[in-house]
Amino acid sequence: MGLHMNWILFLILFPLLPAVLLLFFRSVSIQKWIVLVASALVCAGSIGLAVTCTQAKGQYFPITSDIFNKLIVAGDIVLALVFLYVCRRLPLKRYWIPLLAIVQYAAVVWFDLSGRVPETTHYIFVDNLSVIMALVIGIVGSIIAVYTIGYMEHYHKKHPEIPDRRGKFIATTFLFFFAMYGIIFSNTITWIYFFWEITTLCSFIMIGYSRTKEAVHNSFRALWMLLVGGLAFAAAILYASSICGSVDLRQLLAMDKSVVMLPILLMSFAGINKAAQFPFAKWLLGAMVAPTPSSALLHSSTMVKAGVYIVLRCAPVLHDTAAGAMVALVGGLSFVAASALAVSQRDAKLVLAYSTIGNLGMIILCAGIGSHLTLWAAVLLIIFHALAKALMFLCVGTVEQMTGSRDIEKMHGLITRMPLLTIIMLVGIAGMFLAPFGMLISKWAVIEALATRNPAFPVIVIFGGSLMLFFWMKWMGKLIAVTGPQPRQDEGIGIEWFALTGLAVLTTLAVPLYPFVGIHMIEPLYGFSPMLNWNVIWIVGIMLGLILILPLGFFIHWKNLVHVEPYLCGANVTDTHQFMGSLGSARDWSFRNCYIDKYFSEEKLFRGALVGSIVLLILMFSMEKL
């Protein structure tokens, strides 16, 4: 037991060391080594914890000394001051942004200092869900950190006008790890709140990194939106300590639903907010102005995953309640709306952002329903989504650096220009929606779990899933068009290859590994799932084998092929991008994907999704007593 405690303390506290070191060492090569060593250690630490410590029921680590608690209060005060400091240059009419911070911190710190927060000794807790989260953060997060080194090198070469503060940027990455490990291992909600707000601060710093007008604007939007979630969390602390008499999360979850519903709903609200569900989707969409590694981090292993994690924790109370169904519907609405909105997007990062909102919506939907089978599916979704989404962001980031554009139309025929990167990207896209890759296994599990319940839920997943198939497929099609010989564009990618191939391999490996994770980690937590049937595992295995072996045939040179030019309905001109028009002159042809703006544009759908989700949230709080 002492050993586990050491792993956990190491994981929480160690990332602070590289974060501080990176601020002091300005030399790029030293920074590189710090990141490499620290990432390896974080990754090893997470795996070490997973190997030595699988806890189905969960295990507390009592801390009798009060010093940690005092440190957290002091940390809260420092954080409040930092929030006020970053708001110092805001115009006066945006006074409510610092006010949001002042109100919540004043209340929480006052409660804490005046002894109104009940005593507890159960500060640290670990169970299989925390271990799985730790693995996701440790492995995906550290791969992204390694990628960051190479990316920032290029980034500052391309953008000499942006001040080079890459040390700070990577330090923020490690601060993020610190906060994330804090959230998943803390058991008292006062502690979770402290780490929760650090993730808000980290995303603020990352989004505003380039200090352009747009970046600053978006970073403040993210700040205030996330502070609203923080406010809800603070309210949960106040309510839990004064009415429920405990800030111990496990104790709260074990209490009678009628007593504890409100703080749980407030925390779920904070989770929905952090997971960028509607109506808060805007902050995540704005976050794409930041350098790509931060998007990868926010979207895959950290930040939004903290949001779904907390809702997943609240699931036992939400299960079989009307308010829980509303939480599920907020997730469902976000899933369908975001998937529909993604259809009309040309910007690759926006497509990814909307698909993140959609996939997290599916996780929130599962958590809101809270039956064992849906929780099962939710955990699978967390794992697979983190891998494939991180991979996609890193691919898009690299393409943007090499070609100067992240417009999907400009990725036409990318396979002829950057073959290896495109193949990795295809793995990522396939990982997002195609059988037998992870997200599809999860979708399968979701539909199976939901089919026993009210048909509204499977219908949501089915329609959202079809839209998702549509926008991923048309992107995939653009990539693989063979346009004839083109100059190669993938020179100059260095350490990024490690991250890209690593994540591609993991995205694929996660498929055969899912039964092991299922048996050793999820089954003890949530019981048996039909996804562990041997039939299912066999089918997934066969399909995976086919989808890995079949593409090898692309490398075979078939002998009996007769090469011709594409048919252009008339005499072709020697250039295949031209055809002979009816008036006898050569005319260009070009081809674009359809984006169906008529039905799926932001103007048509965004407002409706906002209104719908706000109504659902109001219903959620009004159904608290049902």
Add this chain to the structure above:
Amino acid sequence: MSAIYTTICYVLLAPLVGGLITGLDRIVTARMQSRYGPPVLQPFYDVFKLFGKANLTVNRFHSYYLVCFLVFIVMSGSLFFAGEDLLIVIFALIVADSFLVLAAYSTNSPYSCVGAQRELLQMLSAEPMMLLSAVGLYMVTGSFNVSEIASYGKPLILYLPGVFVGLVYILTIKLRKSPFDLSTSHHAHQELVKGITTEFAGPSLALIEIEHWYEMILLLGMVYLFFAFNPVVGVVAILFVYFIEVVVDNTNARVKWELMLKSAWLITIILGVGNLFVLYFVLHL
């Protein structure tokens, strides 16, 4: 053990039965148009002839996508006839379709790409109803497994009439019959040429034809599930449904994609989802 036999039967016989149905289809169609029509075996003659032709291709990867396409269609059908999970059958079918779409995209030919996009729209229109049928069958029988659904014993059509009608509606999309032959059709059309199959010739085109037979048998198998309580009724139902498809094919002009998408989703929501809600409340009251 019987699962293995049915699977082998499917792999070996589906192209034969599918080809025969296509042959009958052509005769019936011809009679409706007051023509005499080709012999029943004409589809097979066509395929053999296509295999004898040169394999024209615009790039060396392009026809290989069809191999993947065929493998996954056969996989999907095999899973169905082995009595496995209906959801994974549909997912495998989607993978197969995806390979066809990718094949068309890879040509970088405008007509193929228009066909590919329309095929995607067809998938978008049809997929919800397919998955919804699986959920509907589950709600009645308590299992997603085809074998258990087929041996349920009660006439499922009585519980799921709305779902069935919805499925028959999107069957026209999946079989690429008029009015929903948007991505490709049997006859060349002005704005589309041959759509998604424009750049395929010779053996590749023959593969597409064979794949179509496999897919048809799988889809008709799904229709059969609703009548599985009595095999005779089931076969009659299949023939009747297919006849309806032929009639619709011959009496309707091709529609625009918007009408296809809207009508398919509307029918899915009104008939499919409506049916499920009624069923849910009846079962839980």
